Structures are given as C-alpha cells and as structure tokens.
C-alpha cells in the first residue's frame with residue numbers, strides 16, 4: 045500500500061498553549077507549517093487552566109525575575125536546571141506582555157495594568173513572604189490564553205490539521221527526526237508528514253492515574269511516540285498531586301482560591317496548614333500542602349462519613365469578590381460537588397495533576413539525548429515544549445502558574461530554534477523506506493486481532509496500579525510490586541482488541557492507540573520511581589524519611605541528578621543537574637521549608 | 639454503591655456500514671458517583687465501543703461534547719443524570735451534516751466564526767509593556783470572551799439552519815461583538831462593514847433559542863442587539 049506523503053518545513057504536533065505559541069513563531073516567519081491536533085485547538089486542555097501565569101511584572105508590589113527564579117529552584121527541590129530556570133523567569137514579562145498584545149483579556153488593576161494574585165510558593169525577596177505574581181483572567185486564564193493564541197494563529201494564517209492523530213515519530217538511520225505518521229480521524233487514512241523540523245507539544249499524560257484533573261485526551265502521546273522511537277524520558281517519577289481536586293470528581297479547584305484567601309480545614313475546622321508551613325500556610329508549595337492533607341486524612345482528621353477529604357473554605361470572603369475573581373470555581377462547586385462555595389466549604393482531595401518529567405530538552409526547546417558519551421546531544425530536527433517536555437524548569441515539583449509560563453517561553457523558543465535551523469536552507473532529509481511500517485502494523489493489529497485485551501479494562505488496571513503504588517506517599521515495597529504489576533499490564537496493552545472496525549471516526553481505535561502511549565508513560569513513571577531511593581519534591585518514600593542527616597529525606601550526595609529512563613530496555617541512567625545559571629550565581633542547595 | 643440503570647435512545651449512523659441512520663435502544667448501569675450524562679456515556683462506551691461522540695475536558699470548558707439531549711442542545715458533561723427524563727434521547731446537533739453517530743461536521747460553524755476576523759486588530763506599534771485598560775472597560779468583555787465554541791447556540795437557531803453559509807449565527811456574532819467591545823481593538827468600523835448585509839447579521843430575528851441553550855449562560859441575542867444598535871447609530 046502506498047501512503048500519501050505531505051511535505052512541510054515544520055510539523056507541530058499539538059495545538060494547546062505550547063503548540064500554538066510555536067506556531068505563531070513559524071507562521072509569522074513565513075515557514076510552511078502544519079499543526080496537527082486530536083481536537084479543535086481551543087479544546088486542548090490548556091483551556092482548563094484557571095489560576096494564572098507567572099511573571100514578575102510587579103504591577104501591585106515590588107517583584108524581580110531573580111526572586112521568581114529563586115522560588116522556582118526552591119520549588120523544584122533543586123532538581124531544576126538553573127540555566128533553563130533563569131531563561132524562563134527572565135523571559136516571563138516579555139511573553140506575558142506579548143499575550144496581552146494578542147488580545148488576551150487579563151483582569152485589570154485600577155491603573156489599567158494586568159491584575160496579579162498571590163500563588164503557592166511565589167514569594168518576594170528570596171522566600172520572605174507571598175507576592176502577587178500570577179497574571180490572571182478571573183479563574184479562566186487558560187481559556188482566555190488559548191483562545192487568544194488560536195486567534196493570533198488565525199490572523200497569521202496557520203495551517204491546521206484538526207482531528208488528526210499523530211501515531212509515530214519517523215527517524216532516519218542517523219537518528220535525525222524527519223517527520224511523523226498521522227491518522228485523519230474522520231476517514232481513518234494514514235499519512236506521512238515529511239518535515240525538516242518536528243515540534244512535539246502534546247501536553248500531559250495525567251490519565252495514567254485513576255483520579256486526575258486531566259482531560260480524557262491527555263494520554264501522553266508525545267511521550268509514547270518518543271519512547272517507541274528510542275528517545276529516553278526524563279524525571280518521570282515526579283508527578284504533581286494538586287491539593288484541591290473536587291473529592292470524587294477530580295475536577296480542579298485552582299490554588300487561586302487560596303491566593304484570594306481560601307483556607308484548608310480538617311474535620312475539627314482547624315486551619316491545619318499553620319502546623320505544616322507556619323510561614324506560607326495555605327500558600328506553601330503544592331507537594332507540601334498535598335502531603336499535609338494526606339497526613340490529616342491518614343490520621344483520621346478527614347471530613348465526611350468516610351473521613352476521606354478536607355474542606356476548602358472561602359465562606360469568609362465577600363461574595364462579590366468570589367463572583368468577580370472566582371466565578372468558574374463557583375460553577376464547578378455547584379456542578380461537581382453540589383456545593384455553593386459562597387455558603388459552604390468545598391470538599392477537596394489531592395489529585396494527580398501535572399507531569400514534571402518528559403521529553404528531555406535544553407532551554408532552546410531542542411530535544412537532547414545521550415549519544416556517544418555526550419549526555420545532552422541534540423537530536424537533529426526534533427523539538428519539544430510544554431507539559432510533554434522536560435527543560436527542566438520544574439524539577440521535582442512545579443510551582444503553580446509556572447506551567448502556562450513554561451509553554452509560552454519554551455513554545456516560543458522551540459519555534460525560534462526551528463526557524464533558525466530552517467533558515468540554514470538545508471533540504472529535507474530522505475524518508476526511510478519503512479517510514480510508516482510501525483504505524484500501519486499497529487493499526488492492522490487493531491483491525492484483525494481476536495481474543496485480545498479490552499482497552500477499558502487494561503486502562504483501569506493501569507490507573508489503579510498507578511494510584512495505589514505511585515501516589516502522594518510512596519513505599520519501597522509497594523513500588524517494587526508496582527513495577528511487576530505495570531509490566532503485567534503492559535503485556536495486555538500490547539494485545540488490545542477493539543470491537544469497532546469502522547474506518548470513519550473510530551473512537552475505539554483512537555482510545556486503543558492512546559492506551560499504547562499511556563502504558564509507556566506509566567511504565568517509565570513506576571520504574572523511575574522505584575529506582576530513586578530518596579525523597580525529593582513530589583517523590584516521597586517511607587524508606588527515605590526526614591532525618592537530621594537528610595532533611596525531608598533528600599539525599600543530595602547520591603541523588604542530585606536527573607533520571608533518564610530508556611524505553612528500549614527499561615533501564616535507567618542519570619545525568620547531572622545543571623546548577624549553573626546563565627548570568628547570576630548558583631542558587632545554593634538548602635533545606636526546603638515554607 | 640447503589641446502582642441504577644439509565645435507558646437511552648441514541649441516534650446511530652456509521653456511513654461505513656449503515657445505509658440509513660437509526661435510533662438504538664440501549665441501557666447501562668451507573669453508580670452513585672456517576673453524576674453527569676457524560677459519566678453514563680463513558681460507561682456505555684465501555685460496553686459498546688462503537689458509539690462515537692466527542693469529549694475531552696469533562697468539566698464544561700472545552701466545548702467538545704455538545705449534543706441534542708431530549709430535544710435540547712447541551713453539554714453531556716454538564717447535564718445532571720439526576721432528574722433527566724428517560725429514555726434519554728440523544729441526537730447529533732441539528733442542522734449540521736452528521737459524520738457518524740453523535741459527531742457532526744462543524745466546518746460551517748467554524749467558517750462563520752473565522753469570517754468575523756476573530757482576533758484583536760490594533761495597528762499601533764506594540765508598546766513596551768501591556769496596553770492599559772480600565773477595570774470598567776475590561777468588564778465589558780465579561781459574558782463575551784467565555785464562549786467555548788460548542789455550537790449549542792448556532793445549531794438551535796432556525797436562521798442558522800436555513801442559511802448556515804450566509805448567516806454568521808449567534809456564536810460568531812457574539813465573537814464579533816467581543817472584539818467590537820474591546821477598547822484595545824481599532825477595527826470597529828471595518829467589523830460593522832463586514833456584517834452590513836441582509837444575511838450576515840440581519841437574519842437574527844431575536845428568537846432567543848441561543849440564549850436558552852448556552853451552557854455557559856452567555857447571551858448572544860443581547861450582543862447581536864448591541865451590534866444592530868451600533869449599525870443604526872452609524873447610519874444617522
């Protein structure tokens with residue numbers, strides 16, 4: 045069978061915040077670019093972001109990118125690369141202002157400038173007290189941002205392939221990336237996109253967990269594709285559990301609620317965060333708050349008949365403030381918890397939210413992998429940005445509002461890097477003869493397999509395993525068992541069977557192909573987590589407890605290094621953290637407390 | 639956990655195998671944690687993986703799962719199962735070509751959205767910092783910028799059914815007014831010119847179906863009225 049080949053200068057996979065930001069750079073530079081997305085661009089999950097985007101604009105009080113940088117390094121529990129962190133924090137004002145120029149409807153201060161609110165872990169003067177750094181459009185920042193960037197792309201005439209699913213990454217014999225295969229959902233047709241530059245912006249993979257704030261489509265396709273093409277995945281043991289998912293539903297309640305004055309309370313109405321983080325209290329970093337909540341619940345101070353959640357209380361706030369700054373949250377409370385937060389507190393639990401790890405890149409958005417002894421060798425033709433990438437700015441724990449910033453800064457820099465490389469004027473590298481073989485084999489197997497595993501049951505088995513074995517608190521023996529279990533699930537995931545064989549809009553096929561990506565992410569997570577024998581940021585193990593020798597269980601002597609999981613043989617190697625910023629002094633190691 | 643059964647009547651059509659669309663009777667067990675119609679559909683799909691519908695965020699912000707639910711357009715993820723009359727009759731959004739089952743071809747809908755130039759137009763050189771806007775001016779955008787492009791409104795509008803290629807429809811007009819109302823936008827006249835035509839704007843007869851169905855509580859009719867007022871003022 046001959047497969048159609050479409051030729052472009054650049055192909056961007058993903059039309060969420062990161063993909064759209066890259067697309068602006070490429071389209072405005074006049075490069076022939078295709079943007080592929082499983083969903084219409086404004087349906088990407090960036091749309092769900094609520095609280096805001098970080099930038100030290102200093103619109104309400106004094107602020108500096110250097111303070112922001114300090115907070116981000118500290119938030120990352122020193123696992124973030126300090127060159128990338130400096131780059132991001134210094135670029136923040138520029139990219140946020142650009143967004144405003146694109147038409148983003150930020151809330152405003154009386155003087156007409158962008159409104160800013162406090163957010164967890166963002167402090168002034170190197171950790172002194174909370175600072176207003178989060179630029180917000182009510183509690184719909186992601187929606188406002190995604191639409192504004194889509195609109196800018198309409199203006200720039202970007203060419204979209206909407207409801208096309210990328211299947212596999214194509215690399216040539218030298219390892220350079222030369223394109224992707226993709227399937228048009230409406231017709232089931234598989235096509236090769238041949239390109240000089242491929243940018244992955246496929247978003248997160250939160251659906252590996254049972255309870256998640258992520259959308260159905262957040263299935264880690266970019267990571268799956270990279271893994272199948274032999275690219276290692278970085279720091280996959282680090283998953284952020286957001287403190288406030290609606291109990292039972294998983295839908296997110298933004299940290300902005302606490303930024304506006306919300307308070308977490310246990311069954312006896314106590315403001316328990318005062319005990320865990322006397323300084324920042326409810327606005328401590330997310331991993332700290334999530335663990336405090338899990339501890340309250342574990343020790344029997346949870347609320348409700350099963351004592352399995354805590355309360356987020358804003359009943360003391362002026363209803364007018366709630367209606368103005370948090371209208372979406374009020375709707376979510378009513379819709380998904382049956383609670384009007386003006387009158388009653390919201391039931392919340394820590395919920396899987398964000399992957400700190402991903403496809404390894406440098407701060408120019410170029411994908412880097414070990415090659416011939418060089419740990420950070422660029423993979424020619426391959427770029428990545430947003431939640432699927434690991435720059436690494438979030439290290440072991442991301443600060444709220446730093447992800448929307450990440451996708452702006454690195455979406456832009458990945459786009460700029462691609463433009464820069466395209467301007468060298470090189471020809472397309474040749475496609476390998478079997479460029480589509482892997483994708484066609486995967487589809488063919490789904491069309492013909494009988495007696496295989498159900499997609500739904502396999503996904504549930506994976507999600508339960510991840511939830512039980514790699515959650516907020518981790519245990520050495522549970523992780524060991526988790527590895528065995530997830531390898532068992534992997535066998536099923538390689539033998540999926542679907543009932544629907546139609547060519548037209550076959551959602552069963554899409555879900556099966558997504559499952560093949562999810563399992564790569566789940567496996568990388570579990571194996572990386574089992575291997576890291578310390579506690580750091582969001583990764584906390586019972587067998588690496590808080591001791592005077594290793595405060596918080598962190599062991600810098602042995603573990604101040606990035607994990608690289610090799611999907612080819614399930615092995616792990618490590619690479620050093622970059623502790624050298626671009627222009628300022630290293631932010632020296634310190635014990636983390638809030 | 640207490641289980642209950644939800645009965646459905648679902649529009650089915652797969653051009654790959656069905657000569658004609660048909661209504662399928664099917665039911666599914668849900669438990670007490672399944673609050674929304676989308677939760678029930680997810681369970682249903684686990685039972686019969688051939689039922690095709692779009693969905694993503696499951697919290698009413700992405701606009702994917704708009705469908706006709708018991709005769710009224712809405713989002714499955716924001717529709718409570720509690721109190722929903724059964725059998726739950728599900729059809730694709732009316733007035734757009736059906737691709738398969740509950741999935742419609744939205745090309746025409748987005749074409750109209752794109753036709754109003756849905757982006758900020760400001761030809762001054764961008765300042766170093768943000769353009770200033772007073773909180774009051776910003777407030778003018780509330781009720782406009784929150785649109786999730788779900789198409790519930792346009793596909794419940796008779797004028798859009800009859801002239802989907804000529805009438806912009808409520809969602810597109812709401813977006814048009816979102817830019818007209820933005821103090822940073824400089825293209826108001828051009829935008830009004832773009833709508834000055836017997837069909838593009840003036841096919842709206844204020845039937846208000848759009849307002850009635852919008853899952854985000856937006857009011858396209860009011861926005862349309864404001865554009866019409868501006869047209870009139872411009873003429874005198």
Ligand SMILES: Cc1cc2nc3c(=O)[nH]c(=O)nc-3n(C[C@H](O)[C@H](O)[C@H](O)COP(=O)(O)OP(=O)(O)OC[C@H]3O[C@@H](n4cnc5c(N)ncnc54)[C@H](O)[C@@H]3O)c2cc1C
Nearest residue numbers: 058059060061062082090095096210247430431445447448
């Ligand atoms: C509920 C919620 C609230 C949040 N709030 C905040 C906040 O206030 N501040 C903050 O900084 N961060 C927040 N975050 C995190 C942040 O929103 C995300 O990390 C970020 O939006 C991810 O953007 P992205 O562009 O990387 O991916 P996404 O927006 O998820 O986009 C991924 C894109 O890739 C496409 N895609 C995926 N796979 C394929 C494939 N195989 N083929 C073709 N296309 C594909 C999808 O269609 C989509 O277009 C929040 C996250 C959640 C879940």
Ligand code: SF4
Nearest residue numbers: 795842844845846848
């Ligand atoms: S008010 Fe206008 S746009 Fe809305 S449904 Fe009626 S005719 Fe359509």
Ligand code: SF4
Nearest residue numbers: 785786788789791852
């Ligand atoms: S106005 Fe309302 S109904 Fe219409 S597309 Fe927007 S959100 Fe949907």
Ligand code: FES
Nearest residue numbers: 695696700701715
């Ligand atoms: S699934 Fe996103 S709006 Fe319903």
